[in-house]
Amino acid sequence: MEKMIKVQGVTFLYESNDQGDLVKALKDINIDVKKGEFVTIIGHNGSGKSTLAKHINALLKPSEGDVWVKGMNTKDDEETWNIRQTAGMVFQNPDNQIVATIVEEDVAFGPENLGVPSAEIRVRVEEALKTVGMLEFREKGPHLLSGGQKQRIAIAGVIAMKPDCIVLDEPTAMLDPSGRKDVIDTIQKLNREENITVVNITHFMEEAVVSDRVIVMEDGDIVLEGTPREVFSQVGKLKTLGLDVPQVTDLAFELRKEGIELPEDILTVDEMVMQLCQLK
Amino acid sequence: MLKDITIGQHYPTGSAIHKMDPRIKIIITFLYIISLFVVNNFIGYIYVVAFLLAAILISKVPLSYILKGLKPLMILIGITFMINIFMTAGEVIFRLGPFTITEEGLYQAFFMALRLVFLVMGTSLLTLTTSPIALTDGIEHILNPFKRIGVPAHELAMMMTIALRFIPTLLEETDKIMKAQIARGADFESGNLISRAKGLVPLLVPLFISSFRRADELAMAMEARCYRGGENRTRMKELKTHGKDYFALSIGTLLVAVLIVNRIWL
Amino acid sequence: MSIKIENLTYIYNPKSPFETKALDGINLEINDGEFIGLIGHTGSGKSTLIQHLNGLIKPTSGKITVGDLVITGEKVKLADLRKKVGLVFQYPEHQLFEETVYKDIAFGPKNLNLSESEIDERVRESMELVKLDFDTLKDRSPFELSGGQRRRVAIAGVLAMKPDILILDEPTAGLDPRGRDEILDQIKFLHQKYENTVILVSHSMEDIAKLVDRIIVMHGGKIELHGVPREVFKQSKRLESIGLGIPQITYLMEKLKKVDTNIAEEVLTVDEAKIEILRWIRSNKDA
Numbered sequence: 001m002e003k004m005i006k007v008q009g010v011t012f013l014y015e016s017n018d019q020g021d022l023v024k025a026l027k028d029i030n031i032d033v034k035k036g037e038f039v040t041i042i043g044h045n046g047s048g049k050s051t052l053a054k055h056i057n058a059l060l061k062p063s064e065g066d067v068w069v070k071g072m073n074t075k076d077d078e079e080t081w082n083i084r085q086t087a088g089m090v091f092q093n094p095d096n097q098i099v100a101t102i103v104e105e106d107v108a109f110g111p112e113n114l115g116v117p118s119a120e121i122r123v124r125v126e127e128a129l130k131t132v133g134m135l136e137f138r139e140k141g142p143h144l145l146s147g148g149q150k151q152r153i154a155i156a157g158v159i160a161m162k163p164d165c166i167v168l169d170e171p172t173a174m175l176d177p178s179g180r181k182d183v184i185d186t187i188q189k190l191n192r193e194e195n196i197t198v199v200n201i202t203h204f205m206e207e208a209v210v211s212d213r214v215i216v217m218e219d220g221d222i223v224l225e226g227t228p229r230e231v232f233s234q235v236g237k238l239k240t241l242g243l244d245v246p247q248v249t250d251l252a253f254e255l256r257k258e259g260i261e262l263p264e265d266i267l268t269v270d271e272m273v274m275q276l277c278q279l280k
Numbered sequence: 281m282l283k284d285i286t287i288g289q290h291y292p293t294g295s296a297i298h299k300m301d302p303r304i305k306i307i308i309t310f311l312y313i314i315s316l317f318v319v320n321n322f323i324g325y326i327y328v329v330a331f332l333l334a335a336i337l338i339s340k341v342p343l344s345y346i347l348k349g350l351k352p353l354m355i356l357i358g359i360t361f362m363i364n365i366f367m368t369a370g371e372v373i374f375r376l377g378p379f380t381i382t383e384e385g386l387y388q389a390f391f392m393a394l395r396l397v398f399l400v401m402g403t404s405l406l407t408l409t410t411s412p413i414a415l416t417d418g419i420e421h422i423l424n425p426f427k428r429i430g431v432p433a434h435e436l437a438m439m440m441t442i443a444l445r446f447i448p449t450l451l452e453e454t455d456k457i458m459k460a461q462i463a464r465g466a467d468f469e470s471g472n473l474i475s476r477a478k479g480l481v482p483l484l485v486p487l488f489i490s491s492f493r494r495a496d497e498l499a500m501a502m503e504a505r506c507y508r509g510g511e512n513r514t515r516m517k518e519l520k521t522h523g524k525d526y527f528a529l530s531i532g533t534l535l536v537a538v539l540i541v542n543r544i545w546l
Numbered sequence: 547m548s549i550k551i552e553n554l555t556y557i558y559n560p561k562s563p564f565e566t567k568a569l570d571g572i573n574l575e576i577n578d579g580e581f582i583g584l585i586g587h588t589g590s591g592k593s594t595l596i597q598h599l600n601g602l603i604k605p606t607s608g609k610i611t612v613g614d615l616v617i618t619g620e621k622v623k624l625a626d627l628r629k630k631v632g633l634v635f636q637y638p639e640h641q642l643f644e645e646t647v648y649k650d651i652a653f654g655p656k657n658l659n660l661s662e663s664e665i666d667e668r669v670r671e672s673m674e675l676v677k678l679d680f681d682t683l684k685d686r687s688p689f690e691l692s693g694g695q696r697r698r699v700a701i702a703g704v705l706a707m708k709p710d711i712l713i714l715d716e717p718t719a720g721l722d723p724r725g726r727d728e729i730l731d732q733i734k735f736l737h738q739k740y741e742n743t744v745i746l747v748s749h750s751m752e753d754i755a756k757l758v759d760r761i762i763v764m765h766g767g768k769i770e771l772h773g774v775p776r777e778v779f780k781q782s783k784r785l786e787s788i789g790l791g792i793p794q795i796t797y798l799m800e801k802l803k804k805v806d807t808n809i810a811e812e813v814l815t816v817d818e819a820k821i822e823i824l825r826w827i828r829s830n831k832d833a
Contacts (some may be wrong), residue, residue: 044722045693057504081506089504096497101445102413108516109655110505121516121765143448147590157505173720176588178789203722247752247794247816254820260827269798277805279827380556459602460641463633464627464703465657482653485643496788 004165004197005033005056007079009065012051012220025051027220028065034162038191038198040208040228043217044242049164049201052217053169056199057087070164085114088158094150095142103145103153104129104138110161121160125202128156132186148179152186159190166190167195171205183212205232205244209267216241233264248272289441291408293340298409302418303399304525308532309406316395316540325394327542330404338407349404349494350397357393360399364389412444417519434510450491457486547613547630547710547743549576549599554608556594564827568594569760570606576745581737583754583775584747586764587789592747595764596713599745600624600631612711628660639693647673647691647699648684654707672702676732694725697703701729705736712736712799713745718753730757736782752793755814757796778813795819802826 012026019184025048033039043049044094049101050218053083054060069087072079088110091097099108104125104183111121129135132152151171158166168187190196208214214231216224218241224231232238235245235253245253252266252275260279266272292298319328328510336343350357370384407415420437427433456493458468468479484537569591576582586592595680597603598610601617601624602770609783610618617627618798636640644650648669655665676698682693701717714733734757737744748754754761754775761778763771765788767805779785779792782800791797799811799819809826813819 044724059504064707079507084504084506089501090478091501091504093494093497095449096494097501099442099445099498099502101441103412105516112513112515113506113508115512115514117516118516118518123408125516131513141448142445143452154501161505163379177791178587242722242727246722246796249821250816251795251798251819251823253496254816256822258820258824260824268795269801272798273801273805276802276823435672456635456639458599460633460635461636462602463600463628463635464641464654464707465628466627466653467657482641482643486641490640 001166003032003068004035004037004070005031005199007031007055008056008067009053010052010062010067011064012048012055015064023165026055026062026219029220031215031222033165033197033199035197036191036195037213038200038211039190039213039215040200040202040211041217042201042205042208042243043204044203046219047217048220049217050169053089053167053199053201053268056167057084057089059089064240068097085161086163087165087167088163089266090154090166090168090171092149092173094147094154094174096134097157098142100149101141102138103134103140103142104144107156110157114161116216118160124160125156128160131159132156132199133182142257144181146180147175151175151179151183155183155186156189159194159196163196165178165199167199169199169201170203172202173201180204180207203243205246208232209246216243229265229267232267252271289408290411291341291345292411293409295338295340295409297335297339297405299522300528301519302407302410303519303526304521305406305410305527306415306418306422308528309403311532311536312402313399315536315539318536318543319395319445320391320543321413324542325391326537327535327538331531332398332405335405336401339405341408341430346401346404346424350400352416353396353400357396361389361393364392371431374401381482409427413441413517415445416440417515433515438510446494454485454487456481457483504511548578549574549743550609550611551575551598552609552611554598554610556591556598556603557606560606569598569605569638569765572767572769572809573788574762574769574772576743578743580743581739581757581759582743582745583720583758583761584745584764585749585754585761586770587749587792590764592716592764592766595744596633596715598748599711599713601627602633629707630702630709631711631713632707633696634701634704634714635699635714636719638704638717639688639696641703641797642688642696642700645679645687646685649686649687650699651703651706654703658707669702670705670710672705675705676734677728678702694721696727697721697729698732709742711743713747715747716749717746718748718750726753733757749790751779751791751796755793755796763788772805775814776813779814780812797812 007029007183010026010029011024013024015021022216029052041049042045047103051060055062055074056069058080061075067074069083072083074083098106099109100229107128108121111124114159126135129138132155134149134152134156137145138148142153145153153268172183175183185197187200188210198209202208209228211228214226214228215222216231216245222238223241224234232245232249235250237244248266248269252262256262261276267277315328336346365381365385366379368382368385368388370382372380373383374381421435423431423433423436455499466479466482471479483538551572551574554569554572555567558566558568584592594603598605599612603782605618608618609616615622615627620812621678642650644653651669651672652665655668670680678695678698688696691699695816717729717733721729727798730753731747733744744759746754758775761772761775762769763778763785770788771781771784777798782792782797785792793814795816796813799809799813803811808829810822813822
């Protein structure tokens with residue numbers, strides 16, 4: 001089994017208002033995600049990235065085309081629950097994912113739904129909380145946690161179901177910088193140590209920079225795709241799309257316009273310093 | 281005064297009562313309430329008080345805390361007392377203008393008030409010694425057998441859990457919205473009943489709308505975690521009754537039995 | 547309108563097991579027409595501080611003067627204070643409630659007991675300030691609009707009260723880069739046009755760097771640092787130690803300075819960096 005997720009020719013239409021006007025939120029999208037990959041999908045609001053995310057775990061079904069998760073077709077209703085166990089999902093609002101009154105009960109929710117035996121649920125809950133670094137909060141009420149901590153609980157709740165892949169729909173949009181860092185560190189750890197396939201939807205480019213592959217969406221289409229270096233070096237195009245690039249990448253772009261010879265794919269401060277010193 | 285409401289609060293002490301099976305606790309509380317309606321004489325009340333005080337002692341919840349919970353209800357207890365004292369027919373012992381106090385009235389009022397006090401104390405003890413989840417679980421289990429006649433036991437329990445989970449979150453949100461509207465000059469304090477009710481619109485509309493949105497998002501998150509109702513669901517924390525629970529249950533049953541006997545024979 | 551804060555302390559839940567000192571002896575002066583950036587992470591006290599400025603919270607101890615009015619005094623009419631100090635909360639679109647955009651924006655002015663014609667003028671003006679078309683949108687339900695538009699309606703609702711001091715708590719929270727740039731441009735425009743005092747609360751160093759006259763950094767209920775952006779960002783170690791950073795570009799210049807002290811490190815934006823680096827490269831070529 002090669003592909004964890006296969007999106008083939010997916011188009012998605014929905015009614016945008018009472019007059020029945022149809023909007024194409026996704027236009028003939030094709031994406032393959034390999035097992036263990038860390039893919040980031042960026043784009044501004046309205047680009048279709050969230051809509052795409054919800055196709056992966058069958059919350060939405062394509063109007064045209066197919067989505068396969070570990071060989072299962074999302075259009076097949078019999079497979080829906082297996083697909084959702086395979087592809088877990090974390091949403092944007094930290095509060096609106098937590099169901100129980102104490103942390104460990106919430107993390108147990110997923111396994112309970114799967115009918116996992118009681119003793120094993122305990123083991124999974126403990127492991128999941130350890131992985132996200134929240135074990136000491138196991139008996140606390142979720143309303144006492146910060147946004148970043150709540151999101152980590154949400155992630156724990158998903159990994160307690162032992163998925164092969166996690167889709168995160170703008171998980172850091174409502175968090176402060178330290179919360180964002182905690183969440184992205186956790187996601188990276190899951191990808192590297194547990195080999196969980198990750199699809200992260202975001203508009204923060206510092207999150208995109210740490211992934212294996214970046215896909216840029218605009219108006220329901222994929223407009224750029226490649227490694228972070230390949231994508232972020234296209235500064236002009238990204239700016240036209242209304243997206244951010246790392247400040248040093250932007251600086252390199254501006255300096256090249258002035259005739260200074262610098263490589264296109266500088267992403268970090270250290271790379272920039274090195275390149276500028278080599279100019280001398 | 282909001283802080284003094286102890287019904288619904290949880291006071292963890294790790295006592296034997298805290299560790300009891302919630303189903304048994306609910307049943308015992310039920311039996312206790314029944315006994316409060318059965319009792320009708322002084323000696324009977326002594327049994328009830330003994331039972332209640334023993335329970336409070338074992339629970340390690342300070343008596344002062346439980347008594348504090350009676351404060352908000354003083355008015356109700358006072359009114360009940362007054363009604364009974366002045367409205368009961370019988371041998372008049374005191375007269376003040378149009379108001380008469382009878383001996384029967386005095387007894388009635390006293391015992392009625394006592395009943396209320398013990399009722400509140402007893403039910404408070406239930407919630408003080410049982411966490412909301414355990415309570416919900418207990419209720420779900422007790423209602424389970426009634427599923428055959430259409431009682432949605434699991435759904436009710438799920439609703440209660442989610443409601444309890446969101447209470448602090450919604451309180452926070454209410455506070456935020458209130459502040460935002462006050463910052464725009466809204467007034468939630470002055471005016472008569474009608475204008476104050478109207479004034480609540482800028483608070484209630486946003487709250488409702490955000491609650492609907494929450495419900496929507498939460499439903500999606502639950503489905504994403506494979507929630508599909510109560511069928512074939514397991515639980516991490518399974519309820520187990522122990523010897524101690526049955527012992528307590530027998531004491532509760534004994535109390536009711538003794539009081540029934542007491543009422544009939546005395 | 548100026549603000550003077552003297553020895554402000556605020557304690558949450560005094561005499562309870564949850565007692566916390568949210569603000570600890572704050573001393574601060576903000577001059578009329580200044581554009582201030584207030585930074586600090588969650589728990590630093592910045593939200594508590596701004597809620598004191600329009601009287602939503604009363605200090606445990608200390609004195610606050612807004613303009614000529616000592617707001618911590620005895621018989622202060624808070625309603626009057628709120629005419630002068632406008633506060634836009636985080637995710638302000640959550641406070642919308644009226645049937646139409648017009649009515650919602652008019653809510654503030656209505657509470658000020660203004661005449662119908664004045665209310666109308668204010669609604670028009672503030673919609674224009676946030677770039678929402680009056681004729682197309684005034685009768686629409688705010689709940690039909692997009693997230694970004696709703697936010698602008700909410701901000702317009704506060705602007706319509708014409709406050710002398712405008713406080714915005716993380717106005718770009720949850721917005722994508724384009725939305726963020728639009729809102730910040732609008733705030734900048736507003737400040738330039740009305741020359742009012744503006745306090746912008748944010749976590750983003752990059753956003754604040756190019757907008758504000760002065761930065762105030764809060765940590766643990768105290769003011770940790772304050773000064774013009776260039777001065778504040780020089781203290782990168784101190785900022786890092788309290789969990790805040792500096793703009794990536796400023797960090798770059800700091801590192802370059804270690805290599806060659808001939809570089810100016812007080813750079814706040816990519817454009818400034820470009821100019822400085824070009825100067826440096828050309829001066830090295832000539833050397």
